[in-house]
Amino acid sequence: MEEVEVVVAHSQRATLRVGDVFLKVDADPAHADIEVRAMALAPIPTPAVLWREPPVLAIAAVPGTALGILGEPSPASSTAWAAAGAAIRRLHDAPLPPWPGPRLDDLAAELETESAWLLEHAVLPAEVIRRNREIAEGALRQWKPVFMHGDLQITHVFVDGDQVTGIIDWSEAAPGDAMFDLAILTLGHEERLDDLLAGYGQDADREVIRAWWSLRSLTASRWLIEHGFDPDVPGCEFDVLRARMRDY
Template sequence: MDEVEVVVAHSERTTLRVGDVFLKVDADQSRLDVEVAAMGLAPIPTPEVLWRKPPALAIAAVPGTALGVLGEPSPASPAAWAAAGAAIRELHDAPLPPWTSRSVEEIRVDLDRECEWLITNDVLPADLIRYNREIAEIALRPWTPVFTHGDLQITHVFVDGDKVTGVIDWSEASRGDAMFDLAILTLGHEEHLADVIAGYGDGADRDVIRAWWSLRSLTASRWLTEHGFDPNTPGCEFDVLRTAFEAARG
């Protein structure tokens, strides 16, 4: 019998793997509702849904290997990263899902709250946080909504050679900003941004992508810390914030 592998485990959700089957147990059934619906609508490769019985969802493993891991060099080729960019463009060109996402103002309120927490708890230098908060504001402009994955980490994009074979974890899919998906994919991997844009085509805005890097890193840090992850791992969120700050200082 295959061993049970704990892929993710925290108070909100747990994902187990047994052979080629992933079992996701989520405290919030609306996330699984979104995941199943989004995978049914997405025009790019997604996992096969094997069965659904709340609070659990069983899906099949997708072939290939992930583009990489945050904080480590990616083993994937530039062509594979470009293929990921092309797949994202196909998703963004698809019809919008029927559900909406957070407004710009809601995101701004969340951003200000998390920056205040980071400063109050002396997590990072206040001038570093304030600088990245200013950069993050660039992302908070009006945008034309597209079908976004919403959590397009490199561990969620699988490739075989130079072909995208599957994109997983769709629970955050919504109508959102196209540049957000591009930013999450390249967070901590700026060296592959040009490859992704080459595959994505027209419309990519590097300044907005960089702004989303800062915004995501500022807003995710407390959640990561409280759920057993370390944003201070080399190459991860705190390094993204430091890199932006140090580049500005010359």
């Protein structure tokens, strides 16, 4: 009999694995709507949708293993990272999905609110928060929208050897900033940016990617803390913010 593995669980959603099937339970059915539509449109390998019975979405596991996990060195080869970059480029060059993406005003307001919360609760030295807030402003500019995955964490990209076998978790897909996807994939794995861009293309804006590292880490930290995760684990969000202080 197959065991049930809890992949992730919090108050908003849970993902369970039973054998080669993932069961995603989400309180907001709109997330599953977007995920199914985005996977159908994406020109790169994605999981097969097996069935859907709201609030549950069942998808097949993809072969291979994740590029890595946040907080640990990636075991994947430089060639695998370049292959991931090439796959992301194909996604970004595809026609835009027909629903709205993030708005600059909302991102700026979120940065303001979350930075203030971090300062109020003194979870990091004030200078670290303030300096990263300054860096993060570099991401808040007009961009040419692309087909953005929207949550391209390192655990969401699967490879087998040097080939990309699948990219999972598409509920945040939307028209958006290409540099955001590149930043999320390399968050905490900054030493792999050159490998990624070898496949993606060297026209990427490295300064904007660094700005997204700061913005993402600032805006995600409170949510992580309040949902039982620790952004202060070595290699994770707080270390990303501290690293920016060494850049200047």
